[in-house]
Amino acid sequence: MKQGIYLQPVQREMIKTAMRAYRKGLNGLGQRLFDIAYNKVKDMGRRIELDGMEMIFISQSLNQHGKGLSASGKIVESRHYRHLAMGIEDIRIHFQQTNGPKVKKEKAASASTLTA
Numbered sequence: 147m148k149q150g151i152y153l154q155p156v157q158r159e160m161i162k163t164a165m166r167a168y169r170k171g172l173n174g175l176g177q178r179l180f181d182i183a184y185n186k187v188k189d190m191g192r193r194i195e196l197d198g199m200e201m202i203f204i205s206q207s208l209n210q211h212g213k214g215l216s217a218s219g220k221i222v223e224s225r226h227y228r229h230l231a232m233g234i235e236d237i238r239i240h241f242q243q244t245n246g247p248k249v250k251k252e253k254a255a256s257a258s259t260l261t262a
Contacts, residue, residue, distance in 0.1 A: 148195040149241040151234075160230055161187055161204055164211035168203075173247075201238035205231040 153161070172180050176233050181198035197206070211225035 147245045148197050149201070149237060150193055150195050151237060152193050153190070157230055158187075158190060160227060161208065164227060165204065166216070168207035168210050170176075176226065198238055198242050201241070201259040203233045206232065242256055 152199040165180075165187055169177065169180060169184055179199070180203050183196070186194065186196070186200065187204070208227045208231035212224040214223035215221075215227060228238065
């Protein structure tokens with residue numbers, strides 16, 4: 147199942163920039179999984195269809211890039227990246243709560259119902 151997300155041109159460029167930088171620090175299987183999301187983002191239009199894992203990669207990339215900007219003194223720009231990451235993360239959480247597996251919680255036995 148996928149979640150459709152509409153992005154402004156500035157947001158698309160921010161995501162592409164962050165993912166390009168984040169990708170350089172990956173290798174092996176992690177990079178191959180990341181590349182699935184990265185290639186989708188490179189080719190995206192105004193609307194993009196993402197699953198939970200792809201949204202996690204995007205929010206991690208944005209947060210990492212924001213952290214780097216903050217370390218170099220670009221606080222305002224860092225806030226923009228982190229704010230976008232929070233927005234993507236909120237969408238992901240809602241998506242997974244709505245579409246994830248439903249787990250039925252069983253009620254634990256209370257002390258009054260137990261017999262010795």
